[in-house]
Amino acid sequence: MPLQAGKPVIVLDGPAGAGKSSVGKEVARRLELPFLDTGAIYRAIALFMLRDNITPSDTSKLTERLRSFSISFADGRVLACGEDVTSAIRTPKIDREVSAYSAVPEVRGSIIDIQRQGKSEGLVAEGRDMASVIFPDADLKIFLTASPEARARRRYNERLEREGMADYDEILNLVNRRDARDSKVTPLEPAHGAIYFDTTGMRFEEVVESILEHAAKLK
Ligand code: DC
Numbered sequence: 001m002p003l004q005a006g007k008p009v010i011v012l013d014g015p016a017g018a019g020k021s022s023v024g025k026e027v028a029r030r031l032e033l034p035f036l037d038t039g040a041i042y043r044a045i046a047l048f049m050l051r052d053n054i055t056p057s058d059t060s061k062l063t064e065r066l067r068s069f070s071i072s073f074a075d076g077r078v079l080a081c082g083e084d085v086t087s088a089i090r091t092p093k094i095d096r097e098v099s100a101y102s103a104v105p106e107v108r109g110s111i112i113d114i115q116r117q118g119k120s121e122g123l124v125a126e127g128r129d130m131a132s133v134i135f136p137d138a139d140l141k142i143f144l145t146a147s148p149e150a151r152a153r154r155r156y157n158e159r160l161e162r163e164g165m166a167d168y169d170e171i172l173n174l175v176n177r178r179d180a181r182d183s184k185v186t187p188l189e190p191a192h193g194a195i196y197f198d199t200t201g202m203r204f205e206e207v208v209e210s211i212l213e214h215a216a217k218l219k
Pocket residue numbers: 016017038039040042043098099102103126127128129130178182185
């Protein structure tokens with residue numbers, strides 16, 4: 001379906017830690033489009049389920065709790081069921097546990113409509129199934145990846161900056177384990193029509209500029 005001119009849907013797929021969030025946010029800011037961080041939705045769900053001691057295998061309790069789950073984004077903050085969870089969803093515990101929840105089909109199914117809400121107004125959305133499942137008719141599909149070591153290094157630097165300490169080997173281990181788990185849910189491969197970006201040796205600004213060049217061709 002053709003989308004309104006000037007209101008493109010731009011999607012970034014790829015494995016965890018490839019820079020989808022930071023690159024996507026900057027591309028959105030430069031194009032003055034809303035940014036949809038779908039990983040944050042899965043993280044918020046994991047946070048709420050863990051608090052309520054609902055395990056990923058307890059499908060009936062999960063489904064029940066999901067009925068009253070809501071999420072919104074405002075001024076860079078993430079509000080889940082009205083609560084600001086921006087920091088709470090970025091902890092090592094959530095990093096460890098989130099894949100198990102995001103792998104549950106009922107969880108994935110329950111947030112399809114939430115993710116598509118802003119589509120007609122144009123947006124930049126990031127998440128591993130954006131091009132394949134949520135926005136298969138996106139105007140621009142970017143597959144962002146980087147070596148596990150480069151992705152672990154970025155997470156390490158982010159955590160070091162945020163918390164003053166971080167363990168690179170532990171993070172690399174986690175990246176490899178999450179790739180293995182996440183790839184069971186959605187293949188870590190570019191969707192049909194996606195542009196492949198290996199950002200291993202690229203600077204942040206270079207990645208953003210290249211995507212903006214592709215976006216400029218949409219007009
Ligand atoms: O990108 P992230 O680290 O914030 O993602 C959190 C988890 O959710 C990660 O395990 C991948 C998963 N995820 C997903 O399965 N589908 C998405 N669209 C976004 C994230």
